[in-house]
Amino acid sequence: MPQDTPPVAPNTATRRRGRNFALSLAAALAAGAAYVGACALVPLPAPTVEFAVPQEQRFAVDDAAAQVAVDAYDRPTAVGWLDGDDASVWANDDTPQPLASITKLVTVLVGQERDALEPGSDGPSYTWTAADVVFQEELLADDGIAFPIDEGTGVTRREMLTLALIPSANDFATAYAYSIFGDNAGFVAAVDDWAARNGFGSLTIREPSGMDDGNVASAADVLRISRLVLADPVLAEIVGTESATLPWGIGEVTNTNALLGSMSGAIGVKTGHTETAGYSLAAAARGEYADRELTRIAVVLGRDTEEERTKQARAVLNGLAELPERQAVTTGGEYLGTLTSVDGQFLELSADASSDLVLVPGEEATRTLLVGSAATSSGTGTGERIEIKSPQGDVAVGINREGAFTEPSLRWRITHPRALFGF
DSSP, rough: OOOOOOOOOOEEEEEEEEHHHHHHHHEEEEHHHHHHHHHHHHHOOOEEEESSSEEEEEEETHHHHHHHHTTOSSHHHHHHHEEEEEHHHHEEEOEEEEEGHHHHHHHHHHHHHHOOOTTTTOOOOOEEEEHHHHHHHHHHHOOOOOOOOOOOOOOEHHHHHHHSSSSOOOOHHHHHHHHHHHSSHHHHHHHHHHHHHHHHHHHHSSSSSSSSOOOOOOOHHHHHHHHHHHHHHHHHHHTTOEEEEETTEEEEOOOOOOTTTTTTTEEEEEEETTTTTEEEEEEEEEEEEEEEEEEEEEEEESSSSSHHHHHHHHHHOOOOOOOTTTEEEOTOOOOEEEEEEEESSSSEESSSSSSEEETTTTOOEEEEETTTTTHHHSSSSSSSEEEEOOOOEEEEEEEEEEEEEOOHHHHHHOOOOHHHOOO
């Protein structure tokens, strides 16, 4: 008969249960201590933000008035500005028009791209040829503008540009183009390539002086071309010169743009006239508006008289001077919204300072509120701020927190695991 297993002594079982309880209690105490420690040390979740205004806002000027300015005329007219990063143009007619001597703006831009005359330099010297003399005689017989000089005369690059752009000399514009591109075919090919790269879809140029009425472009493209001229320091200086004195018996020559010297702020750019083209003018004027210097541009094509083109260009430029607007982007103390901490505390947000800017039709500015993580992840600065991006440059205005959050108690931390850990 099998022998029964002896029973465990009562004191041994009691000791085993005691050890198990002690281990469980120690584990519970350790877990509790770890939880309390975690609650005490875990970073608080970021406050949540509730904006009282749009986080991003756009500022612009209604451009209807710019369109009204050109629609007031029954001949091709265009307006725009040189400043900022805007490329807007307002025009009342997209039909390509004969350019006459406005052609010379294209001629010098293409020439400058190929072989630029640097500021302060006279550039290379060109020797007047027998063919140049013959061409001058043909121009004079065809009522073109020419300033005859002797074969063998040395002419600098700056002198050719001066005569081409100030008194609108057809002979020197042509000599300038051929000195760079070799002949008319080379010049026309260069213009075609340049026009395609710059998006001048209405532009056709057959020769460099403007004598050919097949040289055409829309008023809008003439304005864009004028912008490029004014952006080139050498060309801008020449088209804005009222008069210049040349050697070889030529003497003083006067700019064909009658606005220079007669209109405040006028700075160029070019006239044009043939019997077919009528009287045309691309004109620009600079002025200060609410502490911002702006350059406005007007193009009037195909007017009946020289006086009419000058009068209408002046009127358009003066009308544009009324269109810039000062806009308030921030106001010091402006209420922006609230921050709410994880334990329900509230702080108000406000703009630290006022900021405004001047915009013209076509321009746009934006302001963005960067608070909390957005302020540190934007990569464009540190600290909570209002970022303002505009054609006048980017600036930042600080954001104030009205007060500060109080650190929640340990008891609150222990009793709100969902808020701290998400469970």
